[in-house]
Amino acid sequence: MPVYSMTGYASVSKPPTPAPNATPPSPVAVEVRSVNGRFLDLSLRLSDEWRHLEPAIRERVTHTIRRGKVELKLGGQRDVDSHLPTLHADVIHHLSALSQTLETQFPTARPLSVNEWLHWCRQGGSAQRPDDPWVLTLVDEALAALQAARAREGARLVAVLLEKVEQLELIAAQVEPLVPQVVARHQERFLARWNEALTQAGARADAELMASARERALAEAAAQAIRIDVAEELARLRSHIAEVRAQLMRGGELGKRLDFLVQELHREANTLGSKSTALELSALAVDLKVLIEQIREQVQNIE
Template identity: 40%
Template sequence: MPRSMTGFARQESQHPWGSLSCEIRTVNHRYLEPTLRLSETLRALEPELRDRMRKQLSRGKVEVNLQLKTDAAAGTDLALNQAFAQHLISLAETVGTQLQQGSPINPLDILRWPGVLQTAEIDPQDVAAAAQSLFEETLAMLVANREREGAELKTFIAQRMQTIASHVGVVRDKLPAIQQALRDKMRSRIEALAVDVDEERFNQEVVYLCQKSDVAEELDRLEAHIQETQHALEQNGPIGRRLDFLMQEFNREANTLSSKSTASDTTQIAVDLKVLIEQMREQVQNIE
């Protein structure tokens, strides 16, 4: 199943410590050319994200934007170190009993002591795991979008293949009539000159001209290219380069058919073939 190299996907996720957003855009390119824009906190994930991308994508210019936005309140929640606070209170009470004029323990004094209050920190491993998961989800969405567009491209190319096959059949059916018309045209010209012509030499010239204008071999190759293109469209994995090569071969045969044409019908068909091939070539440029 062909995949398009053009695609877009965006996903977001919310977490207690903030939010993540991932956006992936792809356009056609001869090779795989990824560009990653990551928040500084996520920079260490780049090698792994590139590796995961290479396993899913083979061609295309890919732009990835993975950003972390931490909640302003995240990391500011305070937690009481209960065991440490109780130990301080116990020590303060012990000292107080030894003083003649002891004063009540001020709770704020206990809270001000280093280590009694602790800040809830964001776990970097939790952030990294969430970022990787979001990237995988966005990448899967992108692949699905590229496959969906690839299916549309496959239908487009298959329709053009069917039309080309029809044109090839028409030209093949016309070959005997074209050769006979060539013979009749030469005979008419000689008769108009009112000169005696050696019949054997005449037949040799007719055979020579018919061979020069014979396009049966080109038609055979066009049919072979049609079959190969249809086969490639059913394959899994990257097929864009193979299809691009086949479009070049299609165009080569259409040019030869045009140059050998001795009838207006076949000339027009050759022109129609070139139009169809160019339409396919433009779409093939987007296939992975």
């Protein structure tokens, strides 16, 4: 399934089919653009002659796009010669009778203007204007072009993210062998201090000193256990990295899922850095957080 970026732009402009012996009509233009957004935020800017198509256009956009701030513009003049309103006799008769009744009941009321007569005649004739389907087809073409642009950008984002994921895996591979080395160094320090305490205790044979050495040993053992827990954070980090890769390969609507996984990656990297006392582990934890932040910025563009 394709991955769509929330950033894209497309425009389509075509003139309607002119009526026989009529002046060639001016083109109708559809312009649509989208940027990042947590939800679908749609803004329509339609010319007055196409404002009645807003519900149909809104339905088409919401059926095509799931997330992002979308702005669609529709402009251009219809062919006046070929699409003059049809004057229906029954509608004119009904409006005339209604107008006379209103004038009798409300002598001060303003009579209907020519524009209002034409408006009601059009409404009384056909609910759909002759060129409405053509304009909606033009909107469909613009939305298809936008989706194609968003898909191309989405493919580039996936390539960038997969590269970042590979870098995360390389850093995690460097961290893994360092964990037992750090534990071994802590064990060496612990044994050295313990032996020092035993030597002092044997020389002075002081019960109080023996108790103090025992407390120090317990504290060192507890600290060592905490350091060993870094392996758990590393295991969860690897699991989240693998899930990000799987989601990118699967495709579809990934934005929200990837955003959650990036938060989990950041949490594990922070914990890894805070628990690390070795300089090399701290440096790798910083590299992890820099990469994860770069991934987060790219994920914000995915639908």
